[in-house]
Amino acid sequence: MTSVDEMLETLTTTGSRPDQTWTTGNVAEAFPGVFTTFGLGFVFTAMEMAFRRMFHDLGVYSAAEIAVPENAEECFWAVFDGWAAGNIDKFRDIANRMPGTTASAVEQQLFGFVRPETVNENSFRRYPFILGKAPLWLLRTPERHDALFAELRRWRLEMLPRIEGMDERACAATIADAQARCEDIMSIHMGVAMISSSLAEKVADVAEAAEQTGLEAALLSGVGSVENAVAHDLWALAHEQISLREFTDRHGYHGPNEGQLSGVTWRQDPAPILARIEDYRSIAADSPRAPRARSAAQEATRARALQDLLAGTPRFKRPVVAALVKLTARYLALREQGKAGYLLTFDVARAAARRMGSLLVERGILDDAEDVFHLRCDALESGIDIDQRDIVARRAAQYRERQQIRLPKSWTGSPEVVKVAEEERTALAVGEVLTGVAASGGVTEGRARVVKDPDGVELDEGDILVCETTDPAWVPLFLVAGGVITDHGGLLSHGPIVARELGIPCVCGTEDGSRRILDGQIVRIDGDRGTVEVIDGDRSLTTS
Known part of the structure; x- marks a missing residue:
């Protein structure tokens, strides 16, 4: 097993139990790409504690369970070769404790798939605590969430102008403050994500x-x-x-x-x-x-x-059904607000880290201010007096190597790492159909644009955006795109939510759509059925 401290130092987890299952699905959307040492150190404990605080607030966890485990394999998430992965077994365990849902339903909503061999094992042991705490949490959360988000926006605008004049101690204090605020918004956001998944499942049931x-x-x-x-x-x-x-x-x-x-x-x-x-x-x-x-x-x-x-719907059920749909809509809006909330804390922390990097360059500790992201977050907060250039060089080289690999969507035990250059890219032929999750309704045809970097491509009106996953930085492309196809995610992932808000078809969870659809192919996307069909194989572009 790998201790949390070892994982924070090496940015990888080794020796995972052979029966333990992980996924890059929903976690990859929140934290796409490879972690730096500073980035993981900043967010790991905040996110793990946020999960545990949230489940305690809902009555799912006892007070004794609000602590970061010693071993990474016992946490809700971990990193493998710098890439984030969620512990499916932990989320299924939580779902098994909660009324009104099942482990399989949560797995489907959060990760876009359910393993056929799994069995739901619902337990009633925590029901009294959940029924005593969760309804009050459900009613109070929208107002609390709005207030916390507004405070984070105010705090960010107040802090950013100050950072340029900070010394190292003030930078360290600002990073620590940002961590604490990140944990606070995450602890509510994770609950919103779980509740919205459960509510969305109920909406599907009544439909x-x-x-x-x-x-x-x-x-x-x-x-x-x-x-x-x-x-x-x-x-x-x-x-x-x-x-x-x-x-x-x-x-x-x-x-x-x-x-x-x-x-x-x-x-x-x-x-x-x-x-x-x-x-x-x-x-x-x-x-x-x-x-x-x-x-x-x-x-x-x-x-x-x-x-x-x-x-x-039978007349006597209509008021309850209408209230359910209204509440679900409110929680879906909060779900995206929560993501924006923790990104506000990131922005202040990265500004303070870069200021710290500049100060370390002045003292001869680093060669470049950007090198600060290859230092441990806890080391920066406690103070650094020793030359870090050799450590940075080693970690930066490893970071670049890890950018050239990918993890599978899910695995049991240890992941099989694939080098990007060696990935199988069997192109879809004309008439071939790719299947995913029907995430935003509508049918349209257009030129596929396979995009790795949202800033590195020009979309024409009606082009079909094809990518691994999306985050808010991709929003400027959505208004131009005629439809969206993603490899990862489920109905409540970022891409589908934005697609529904803008009224464009979306098929998500295709697993390998960005590798099998060729840039320039003409495709038909059916967001009602969750299918993508190549209707013209001619290509006039190169992959972006």
Whole structure:
């Protein structure tokens, strides 16, 4: 087994039990790419404690279970060769303790698949505690979540201007403060994620009972995600209704690789945003493609879907069903707000880390300020007086090597690492169909654009965005895209939620769509059935 400290030092977990199952699915969306030493040190304990605090608040865990285990294999998540993976067995154990859901349902909602050999083993032992605590948590959370998110936004704007003048001690204190705030928002966000999954499952159940299976995608549209605000404000920026400074004050914590502390945000480099301005400037205020028009259209879609659902529901059940759909929509909006919340803490922490890096360069500890991300977070907080250049060189080389590998979507025991250059890329032939999760309804055809970096491609109107996974930095592409296809995720993943908010078809959880669909192929995406078909194999582009 691997101790947590060993994992934080080596950025890998070895000796996992042969019967233990892991997945890169939903975790890869939150933390895409390879961790640096600083990044993992900052987020690991905060996230692990957030899980445990949240489950205690819901009554699922006892007070004795609110502690980070000594061994990485006993945690809710870990890293393997720098890549994050979730412990499926831990999440199934939690689901088995909770009323109103099953381990298989949670596995499907969070990770987009269920292993056929698994068995649900529900236990009633914690039910009295859950029934005593969870309803109150459910009622109080929306208001608490809104208040905490507003405070994080205020705190970020207050802290960022101060950081440039900080000394090392102040930088260390700021990083520690950001960690604590990250844990706080994560502890609520994780609960929101679990509850929203359970609520979405109930919505699907009532749709099926009303003989309208599949209606849940429309019922979960138009919920008012914070991602809508990014699209709305980007349009406003393009039409000179707000300034670039106003935009970055509101959304500058987003950017390429934003799920990693070493990423460069729009606040630091707005070039990715400015590159999309013309796309948004061409959209008139009264165009149905305008972000606010799309949001209104999706709200109307949800309203019609609710009417259809209620029409097929016995009259005496309609008030309860309507309340369920309303509550689910509220929690889905909170789910995206929570992601934005922890990214706010990341933005302050990365700014303080870079300032610390500059100070260490001045003292001859580092050669480059960016090298700070290859130092341990706890070492920075306690103070560093020894030359770190050799350690940084070794870790940086290992970081670059790990960027060239991939882990499987799921595995039992130890993962089989695959080098990117050696990945199988059997292209889909004309007429061949790829299947995934029907995540956002609608059928459309368009040119596939296989994208690795959201800043490294130009999409034409109606192109089909094909990628491994998405985060908020991809939102500027969604308004141009005619549809979205992702390798990872389920109905409640980031890409599907944004696709539903903007009213474009989405098929997620295809596993290998970004490797089998060729850039430039013409594809038909059916977001109602969860299928992608190649209808023209001619290619006029090279992979982005």
